[in-house]
Amino acid sequence: MEGIALILIGFFALVAFFSANAGMQVRQGLNPLTGLPGALLPPLLVMMVFAVFHYLLRALKLRSEQILFPVVCLLLIVGLVMIWRLRGPEGIWQQILRGLFPGLLAAAFLVAQPVWIERIRRRAVPIGILGLGLLILTGIFGSVDETGARLALKIGPLPAIQTSEPLKLILIIFLAWFIARQSKAAESRTSILFGRLRLPALGHLFLGVLSAGLAALSLVLMSDYGAVLILGCISITMLYAGFETRTFLDIIAIGLIMSLVMGLVLSVTWKIPAVIQYRFQAYQNPWSQEMMMVDGRSTGVTIAEGPGYQVQQAIYAVIAGGISGSGLGFGSPNYVPLAHSDFILAAVVEELGAGIGVAVLFLFAVLLLRIFRPIFRLPPGRVFDRLLLVGIGIHLFTQVFVMAGGTLNLLPVTGVTVPFLSLGGTALLTNLVEVGLVLALIRRQEDTNDHV
Amino acid sequence: MDWNLILFITKWATIGLFYAVLLLLLFGVYREMSQNPHKVTPVKPVPNGRLRVISAGDDGHLRQGSVLDISADNRLGADKDNDILLRDSYVSRRHARLRWDRANWWVEDLNSKNGTMVDRHRCTPGVPYPLTVGSILSIGDMSFELIDQDTGYADGASKTGCLTTGGRHSPDLDWVLCPGRLFFG
Numbered sequence: 001m002e003g004i005a006l007i008l009i010g011f012f013a014l015v016a017f018f019s020a021n022a023g024m025q026v027r028q029g030l031n032p033l034t035g036l037p038g039a040l041l042p043p044l045l046v047m048m049v050f051a052v053f054h055y056l057l058r059a060l061k062l063r064s065e066q067i068l069f070p071v072v073c074l075l076l077i078v079g080l081v082m083i084w085r086l087r088g089p090e091g092i093w094q095q096i097l098r099g100l101f102p103g104l105l106a107a108a109f110l111v112a113q114p115v116w117i118e119r120i121r122r123r124a125v126p127i128g129i130l131g132l133g134l135l136i137l138t139g140i141f142g143s144v145d146e147t148g149a150r151l152a153l154k155i156g157p158l159p160a161i162q163t164s165e166p167l168k169l170i171l172i173i174f175l176a177w178f179i180a181r182q183s184k185a186a187e188s189r190t191s192i193l194f195g196r197l198r199l200p201a202l203g204h205l206f207l208g209v210l211s212a213g214l215a216a217l218s219l220v221l222m223s224d225y226g227a228v229l230i231l232g233c234i235s236i237t238m239l240y241a242g243f244e245t246r247t248f249l250d251i252i253a254i255g256l257i258m259s260l261v262m263g264l265v266l267s268v269t270w271k272i273p274a275v276i277q278y279r280f281q282a283y284q285n286p287w288s289q290e291m292m293m294v295d296g297r298s299t300g301v302t303i304a305e306g307p308g309y310q311v312q313q314a315i316y317a318v319i320a321g322g323i324s325g326s327g328l329g330f331g332s333p334n335y336v337p338l339a340h341s342d343f344i345l346a347a348v349v350e351e352l353g354a355g356i357g358v359a360v361l362f363l364f365a366v367l368l369l370r371i372f373r374p375i376f377r378l379p380p381g382r383v384f385d386r387l388l389l390v391g392i393g394i395h396l397f398t399q400v401f402v403m404a405g406g407t408l409n410l411l412p413v414t415g416v417t418v419p420f421l422s423l424g425g426t427a428l429l430t431n432l433v434e435v436g437l438v439l440a441l442i443r444r445q446e447d448t449n450d451h452v
Numbered sequence: 453m454d455w456n457l458i459l460f461i462t463k464w465a466t467i468g469l470f471y472a473v474l475l476l477l478l479f480g481v482y483r484e485m486s487q488n489p490h491k492v493t494p495v496k497p498v499p500n501g502r503l504r505v506i507s508a509g510d511d512g513h514l515r516q517g518s519v520l521d522i523s524a525d526n527r528l529g530a531d532k533d534n535d536i537l538l539r540d541s542y543v544s545r546r547h548a549r550l551r552w553d554r555a556n557w558w559v560e561d562l563n564s565k566n567g568t569m570v571d572r573h574r575c576t577p578g579v580p581y582p583l584t585v586g587s588i589l590s591i592g593d594m595s596f597e598l599i600d601q602d603t604g605y606a607d608g609a610s611k612t613g614c615l616t617t618g619g620r621h622s623p624d625l626d627w628v629l630c631p632g633r634l635f636f637g
Contacts (some may be wrong), residue, residue: 001480005473012469019462022455032455067480074473327463355467359474366477 005070013043016081023329068370079421086340098425103432110436114444124177131170138163139221162426164227172391179242180383211235226416233398282307283412317350325353341422392434509540509593525551542592557583
């Protein structure tokens with residue numbers, strides 16, 4: 001199953017890279033075969049690495065999961081084609097060498113040594129402290145990008161690390177550990193208010209405040225709204241999943257408490273940040289000729305020229321693509337700012353078509369279900385493992401949801417990367433480590449089933 | 453060479469190959485779902501099930517992990533005339549009744565003082581509640597897992613205990629409705 005899928009993916013990669021290369025050369029009036037070896041080298045290399053990983057999974061007898069890895073491979077190939085198309089060899093080698101290879105290596109290590117999940121669980125506190133340290137270091141020494149966010153940390157000669165990406169995984173691990181530790185003790189401590197509304201126990205309340213505080217802290221330190229959104233979604237979902245809940249009132253209570261804390265922090269430190277103000281104006285009408293307002297004052301730039309531009313171009317790209325797309329190399333996704341990272345879905349839809357765009361979202365849905373599937377099969381008592389799976393699934397889901405919505409102006413734009421597609425070494429590395437954790441959990445569960 | 457034609461072919465080949473992989477993967481998911489162990493227990497005229505002790509409370513006569521044989525109709529409680537004698541101090545004298553109706557196991561609380569719980573759901577006294585393989589039955593401080601007589605262990609799918617025999621909703625939906633049971637079931 002996995003093998004056949006990988007062979008098909010290999011053919012897909014070769015055809016896609018060939019047609020992308022030919023299309024780009026034809027457009028410049030050159031012979032379509034120019035530069036073909038350089039274009040075919042990355043897919044061949046990547047497919048070889050996929051094959052090695054596949055044989056590793058077979059050697060480790062991971063029988064029950066044949067879908068997850070091919071889905072990830074297909075998404076990676078789509079992302080690599082688009083990155084090669086948009087950023088040339090430089091971009092694709094950066095993606096492969098800084099994200100794909102180390103990520104698959106880490107995933108392979110985790111699958112081969114599932115014991116490390118247990119070790120990670122036992123070291124959740126140091127890992128959490130490490131994350132907090134990274135956050136503070138980035139907040140102080142991080143480099144500022146064009147939107148004013150501090151995300152990247154550059155240490156010595158090493159390439160810059162997007163610290164906010166591993167931070168999300170660290171939050172998942174820490175919350176999973178904390179809730180799992182609390183769960184046994186906290187079960188009987190829910191207090192009942194007004195007959196229906198069951199307030200969470202104090203430990204949970206504290207946890208909600210803690211994660212809201214963490215998100216607020218990263219907001220203050222990093223000014224990155226995408227990261228805050230994802231951290232918030234992860235913590236609220238994991239708290240919800242970790243509770244012994246029967247009604248949605250509980251989660252509303254947690255949400256209210258968390259927003260209260262966030263609101264308090266923000267009202268002390270800040271007004272509504274300017275970025276959010278004008279992004280929301282652009283969300284209401286990207287083509288509006290009204291002035292962009294910050295704190296009620298005009299900035300002298302119309303919304304259509306300012307923050308609306310990116311959304312307009314993304315929508316134009318989607319329209320230009322149509323159902324079957326312009327063909328690789330024949331579209332103009334370069335008009336969309338950040339088409340190679342945040343807005344890669346717009347580029348995919350323009351050049352490969354809405355047909356493949358929908359299929360990509362479908363693949364993400366399959367991926368999410370495959371990540372959640374082991375939850376039903378784990379023996380009782382593995383609260384940490386279940387919560388880890390929930391957190392990882394929600395992390396991937398939120399990223400796709402926010403960016404798919406942002407590309408079509410169904411949601412206000414928030415800059416997050418699309419997992420497995422966007423250019424970004426650290427983000428890809430983190431996502432592949434998460435896939436490795438899922439596969440390792442499945443392998444460990446298979447082992448215990450055999451020994452029953 | 454007519455490059456327009458070749459590029460047209462490669463464009464559609466890209467789309468076709470992508471969909472081929474997608475359909476293959478969906479077929480894999482479908483095949484796996486059709487041989488899924490999430491099935492309603494087939495009707496078996498003979499009672500099929502045993503109770504494994506998960507927590508023995510302060511009953512010194514039972515050991516954690518030991519397995520109790522049960523018949524088609526069992527009365528559970530602290531009194532000596534019960535079929536299954538539970539000596540835990542939180543168990544009432546006539547606590548609960550566990551019976552087999554030729555298809556499913558049902559547990560009925562007999563107005564006990566501390567109640568009977570199935571997968572952490574408190575049973576209303578006098579109302580039978582269905583048990584499946586893998587369900588956790590809590591009586592006083594003691595808890596038991598209903599296990600399959602033939603295989604000796606609860607199958608992985610129903611271990612979450614969300615699969616009720618009523619079949620009102622699928623287990624895949626159940627985690628949305630009662631996520632807590634995923635983790636504590």
